[in-house]
Amino acid sequence: MRNFAYAKASNSTEAIRLLGHSGAAKFLGGGTNLVDLMRENIEQPESLVDITSLLREIQENADGGVTIGAAARNSAVAAHRTIRERFPVLSQAILFGGSGQVRNMATIGGNLMQRTRCDYFYDAASRCNKRTPGAGCDAIDGFNRMHAILGWSPDCIATHPSDMCVALAALDASVEVEGRDGKRSIRFTEFHRLPGNTPHVETDLRPGELITSVTIPKLDAARRSVYRKVRDRSSYAFALVSVAAVLEVENGVVKTARLALGGVAHKPWRAGPAEEALQGSPANEASFGRAADTALAGAKGFAHNEFKIELAKRLIASTLADLARKDGAR
Numbered sequence: 055m056r057n058f059a060y061a062k063a064s065n066s067t068e069a070i071r072l073l074g075h076s077g078a079a080k081f082l083g084g085g086t087n088l089v090d091l092m093r094e095n096i097e098q099p100e101s102l103v104d105i106t107s108l109l110r111e112i113q114e115n116a117d118g119g120v121t122i123g124a125a126a127r128n129s130a131v132a133a134h135r136t137i138r139e140r141f142p143v144l145s146q147a148i149l150f151g152g153s154g155q156v157r158n159m160a161t162i163g164g165n166l167m168q169r170t171r172c173d174y175f176y177d178a179a180s181r182c183n184k185r186t187p188g189a190g191c192d193a194i195d196g197f198n199r200m201h202a203i204l205g206w207s208p209d210c211i212a213t214h215p216s217d218m219c220v221a222l223a224a225l226d227a228s229v230e231v232e233g234r235d236g237k238r239s240i241r242f243t244e245f246h247r248l249p250g251n252t253p254h255v256e257t258d259l260r261p262g263e264l265i266t267s268v269t270i271p272k273l274d275a276a277r278r279s280v281y282r283k284v285r286d287r288s289s290y291a292f293a294l295v296s297v298a299a300v301l302e303v304e305n306g307v308v309k310t311a312r313l314a315l316g317g318v319a320h321k322p323w324r325a326g327p328a329e330e331a332l333q334g335s336p337a338n339e340a341s342f343g344r345a346a347d348t349a350l351a352g353a354k355g356f357a358h359n360e361f362k363i364e365l366a367k368r369l370i371a372s373t374l375a376d377l378a379r380k381d382g383a384r
């Protein structure tokens with residue numbers, strides 16, 4: 055691990071100034087991902103700008119939505135009463151991530167920006183286009199059980215590891231950012247990128263920009279929402295496949311459906327066509343099965359992860375069926 059400078063910012067303006075835009079400095083949230091990467095020499099920032107004493111507020115908005123400060127701790131967000139009542143899918147997704155200790159340290163902004171858990175990315179002896187653009191990708195012909203089945207490219211088949219981000223994609227959240235050129239808002243589904251031929255460019259965040267908050271708009275249907283995660287161990291493991299779902303049923307017909315998948319792509323995967331297939335359909339197993347097939351249309355696996363396609367379909371169908379049953383509408 056290289057030596058680095060450390061500074062603690064007391065407000066957003068100071069944080070942005072201290073960061074600069076050369077790429078030599080990085081923001082420090084809980085450090086649960088960044089410090090590991092620095093220990094492995096995968097990331098080597100010259101300085102860290104600690105932002106954990108600002109941007110911690112969780113605020114209910116007059117329009118029924120919620121704004122969460124970027125340095126709010128994952129555990130505080132999961133435990134927040136409004137989040138648990140109005141957006142249970144978000145609270146559940148966070149609680150499926152890491153351990154109590156990790157969630158007590160990890161921040162919302164850091165969770166959005168965490169890097170993939172592809173083993174080849176962490177192994178400096180392997181070829182990795184994300185770590186060294188143009189080097190090649192050892193995962194494609196390697197052990198790729200955890201890797202992508204949707205939206206991958208011949209340059210990178212890594213997945214985004216976050217659980218929380220899958221819920222935020224389903225909830226139509228937005229990411230508020232601030233830089234030297236001012237503030238802007240990015241739709242959550244457009245914040246993370248597919249790999250294409252630039253897998254090292256993972257988000258829409260520009261050099262020098264700070265994530266200040268995440269906003270979730272009002273969605274009454276989200277009171278009936280759930281997060282389901284399938285993993286190799288029952289705790290402390292990243293998703294093989296996960297589903298964030300919102301379902302509102304009226305008179306046996308789907309009125310509102312939101313669906314996003316985790317563990318399947320380089321970004322949280324919003325399943326828009328599946329939502330359209332569900333809208334106005336009878337809330338029954340046939341519709342849920344059709345929606346699952348639609349969500350996975352175009353999926354293609356590799357030597358060790360083909361099983362994820364069927365797994366994701368079954369997870370979607372059973373999650374929707376459980377939600378419909380809870381709604382007492384079947």
Ligand SMILES: Cc1cc2nc3c(=O)[nH]c(=O)nc-3n(C[C@H](O)[C@H](O)[C@H](O)COP(=O)(O)OP(=O)(O)OC[C@H]3O[C@@H](n4cnc5c(N)ncnc54)[C@H](O)[C@@H]3O)c2cc1C
Nearest residue numbers: 083084085086087088151152161163164165167216217265
């Ligand atoms: C053992 C272990 C198991 C885990 N399991 C899971 C899991 O199952 N599911 C899951 O979702 N996560 C899991 N995590 C990941 C954990 O949730 C992330 O490490 C964490 O969310 C990162 O948050 P942080 O605040 O610690 O980020 P940091 O490590 O501090 O930062 C991560 C990145 O975000 C950048 N950053 C931080 N804040 C901002 C900001 N406001 N604006 C711009 N950039 C910013 C940093 O510069 C850095 O590049 C696990 C982590 C560990 C260590």
Ligand code: SF4
Nearest residue numbers: 172182183191210211
């Ligand atoms: S899948 Fe992506 S992160 Fe993993 S080795 Fe290939 S290029 Fe690197």
